[in-house]
Amino acid sequence: MGAATAGGRTAPKVGFARSSNVSYHAKRLPLGEKVIFRSGRVFRRAATLVALACAAALTACASEATPVHSTGVERAGGRYLSSAEAAQLEGRPVQAVYVPVYSHIYHRDGREFDLTATLSIRNTDFAHPVIVRDVRYYDTAGALVSRFTTAPVLLPAMATLEFMVGEKDRRGGSGANFVVEWLADAPVSPPLLESVMIATSGQQGISFTSRGHDIAGPGAAE
DSSP: OOOOOSSSOOOOOOOOOOOOOEEEEEEEOOOTTTEETTTTTEEEHHHHHHHHHHHHHHHHHHHHHHOOOOOOOTTTTTTHHHHHHHHHTTTTTOOOEEEEEEEEEEEEETEEEEEEEEEEEEEOOOOEEEEEEEEEEOOOOOOOEEEEESEEEEEEETTTTEEEEEETOOOTTOOOEEEEEEEOSSSSOOOOOEEEEEEETTTTEEEEEEEEESSSSSSTOO
16 A cells, blocks of 8 residues: 555555566675576676686787797798708808897996897898898807797898897896897898897886997808
């Protein structure tokens, strides 16, 4: 029955229709979850499932991207030469380039500040590819740390090949360097080589570059 009002009328009673065959009610569960009972069937809606679906989607997208630690050959549109092609390079003159790299620098009272370094090899010729025969990474004492190529790389015209030394890789030191050997099948505009160093700490950041320099004589990295 409705409730009486000041005018003597009876106000209608507000409520929800209830079916004799279907009943609804909710049960309180941990945060983000709700269970709804309908005709004896249970439907579970969990926020955690949504989160897992989103994470799976992000993982799938990330797996399609080129890893940041890859040599960058794929990103540059280049390719490694076959063994037969590499053998044909034997005895051909090459140009060696020395590129300074800093895996850390010093600050304050001599404390070391670690850096991420990227070697950039840019083919500046509009029409012809160049061949990056070898990329070697040396430390402050002049010792060979690692080789960044497993075979010569054909770098297309106007393409850029990149190699990265991570911030946690401290083997090179403040006097590290790359030595890159390259050649071409035709007269070309010489490639531009440089390294880019960057790091952040809190709200502060630092970045700078170093330009490569030709080394007299081919095979200087041997």
